[in-house]
Amino acid sequence: MLHALANPARFLRLMGAIRPYAAAVAVIGLVVGLGWGLxxxxxxxxxxxxxxxxxxxxxxxxxxxxxxxxMAVASATALIWRHPVAELAAxxxxxxxxxFTLICLITGSLWGKPMWGTxxxxxARLTSMLILFFLYLGYIALWEAFDDPSRxxxxxxxxALVGAVNLPIIKFSVDWWNxxxxxxxxxxxxxxxxxxxxxxxxxxxxxxxxxxxxxxxxLRVRAEILQxxxxxxxxxxxxxxxxx
Amino acid sequence: MPKPGRRxxxxxxxxxxxxxxxxxxxxLLAVLGLVAGLGIAVTLVLSxxxxxxxxxxxxxxxxxxxxxxxxxxxxxxxVLQDSVKRDGLVTEFTVTDLRHEVRVSYTGILPDLFxxxxxxxxxxxxxxxxxxxAAEVLAKHxxxxxxxxxxxxxxxxxxxxxxxxxxxxxxxxxx
Numbered sequence: 001m002l003h004a005l006a007n008p009a010r011f012l013r014l015m016g017a018i019r020p021y022a023a024a025v026a027v028i029g030l031v032v033g034l035g036w037g038l039x040x041x042x043x044x045x046x047x048x049x050x051x052x053x054x055x056x057x058x059x060x061x062x063x064x065x066x067x068x069x070x071m072a073v074a075s076a077t078a079l080i081w082r083h084p085v086a087e088l089a090a091x092x093x094x095x096x097x098x099x100f101t102l103i104c105l106i107t108g109s110l111w112g113k114p115m116w117g118t119x120x121x122x123x124a125r126l127t128s129m130l131i132l133f134f135l136y137l138g139y140i141a142l143w144e145a146f147d148d149p150s151r152x153x154x155x156x157x158x159x160a161l162v163g164a165v166n167l168p169i170i171k172f173s174v175d176w177w178n179x180x181x182x183x184x185x186x187x188x189x190x191x192x193x194x195x196x197x198x199x200x201x202x203x204x205x206x207x208x209x210x211x212x213x214x215x216x217x218x219l220r221v222r223a224e225i226l227q228x229x230x231x232x233x234x235x236x237x238x239x240x241x242x243x244x
Numbered sequence: 245m246p247k248p249g250r251r252x253x254x255x256x257x258x259x260x261x262x263x264x265x266x267x268x269x270x271x272l273l274a275v276l277g278l279v280a281g282l283g284i285a286v287t288l289v290l291s292x293x294x295x296x297x298x299x300x301x302x303x304x305x306x307x308x309x310x311x312x313x314x315x316x317x318x319x320x321x322x323v324l325q326d327s328v329k330r331d332g333l334v335t336e337f338t339v340t341d342l343r344h345e346v347r348v349s350y351t352g353i354l355p356d357l358f359x360x361x362x363x364x365x366x367x368x369x370x371x372x373x374x375x376x377x378a379a380e381v382l383a384k385h386x387x388x389x390x391x392x393x394x395x396x397x398x399x400x401x402x403x404x405x406x407x408x409x410x411x412x413x414x415x416x417x418x419x
Contacts, residue, residue, distance in 0.1 A: 042392070169290070180299055
């Protein structure tokens with residue numbers, strides 16, 4: 001399976017086959033989930049209408065962590081098995097993950113002001129999420145810091161792996177330390193602590209966001225593969241000219 | 245500029261085929277070692293700095309650790325029922341973790357969520373009388389979300405669990 005996907009042509013074919021379904025999941029999930037959540041779901045007993053920020057904030061936070069985890073797995077695959085497509089998949093994921101992290105930070109700040117009374121505090125959850133954003137930026141910057149893509153890829157992959165330590169810290173920060181941010185509401189051992197009328201639109205939006213990621217990833221990886229092929233063609237054309 | 249000429253590619257490929265397994269194995273072990281080593285290192289560092297990573301102290305910390313006056317820190321807990329006294333902009337209330345209590349005084353506008361039974365985090369310092377003079381009060385809400393009608397129905401049927409400070413880790417789940 002892994003080795004079959006290492007063939008860029010086969011990977012492109014698979015991505016092409018998945019793309020329309022991912023796009024459909026993204027459009028339907030985001031339209032239905034956000035429409036339901038923002039317009040038709042009930043207000044919260046405590047937070048009133050402000051709770052609607054959750055329908056953007058929480059899926060963005062989940063995507064920020066999910067994409068980083070995917071990037072770390074792809075980077076490990078690239079490092080160990082020299083899997084060229086995995087490296088490109090990680091590279092193509094980073095800006096998407098960074099964008100979701102930024103959305104999470106901004107909506108969290110907008111939510112914090114009316115509810116907590118502050119835009120920002122340096123508690124463990126908020127700080128570890130900010131570090132995740134910087135890890136994404138560092139990863140993107142590292143790719144650009146080398147002229148040789150194979151060296152850049154290796155350095156960036158190691159950073160992605162090292163940064164993965166932050167993921168459990170983000171997830172469990174609210175359990176390990178006193179934080180202003182409340183503990184987990186959905187992924188808890190005791191089950192979700194959100195009423196179904198609020199939980200369903202949230203989950204549908206989250207599925208839509210996952211679909212969006214797969215959709216955009218397939219397009220971005222294709223662009224990366226084509227770019228790399230164009231580069232190889234340019235080089236071989238140049239060497240042929242020199243030889244001839 | 246690097247020149248990935250054809251001969252170079254062929255030689256690397258040949259080498260990979262000849263010594264492929266052992267190299268992959270080595271890289272796998274190196275990656276696993278990196279992640280494991282880093283995980284252990286970070287765990288040690290975080291547990292060493294545990295005390296500095298808490299965002300706020302509980303009233304029990306304040307009482308038991310004898311935090312000195314004039315040292316700025318944050319205190320968190322529930323606003324005790326019937327403890328809020330307002331006098332113009334000055335609000336006095338008691339913060340409890342259900343074991344110990346600290347009286348807090350704050351001058352200014354409180355966040356909308358502030359009320360009795362609500363979790364709060366206040367930033368300030370203790371005065372000589374052991375009263376906490378807050379410069380800032382933040383509201384902390386719990387992880388439960390439900391429509392107001394459901395909350396009302398729960399209250400009516402007696403199923404409502406008054407905010408027991410789950411989100412402040414005051415009451416351990418299950419106890």
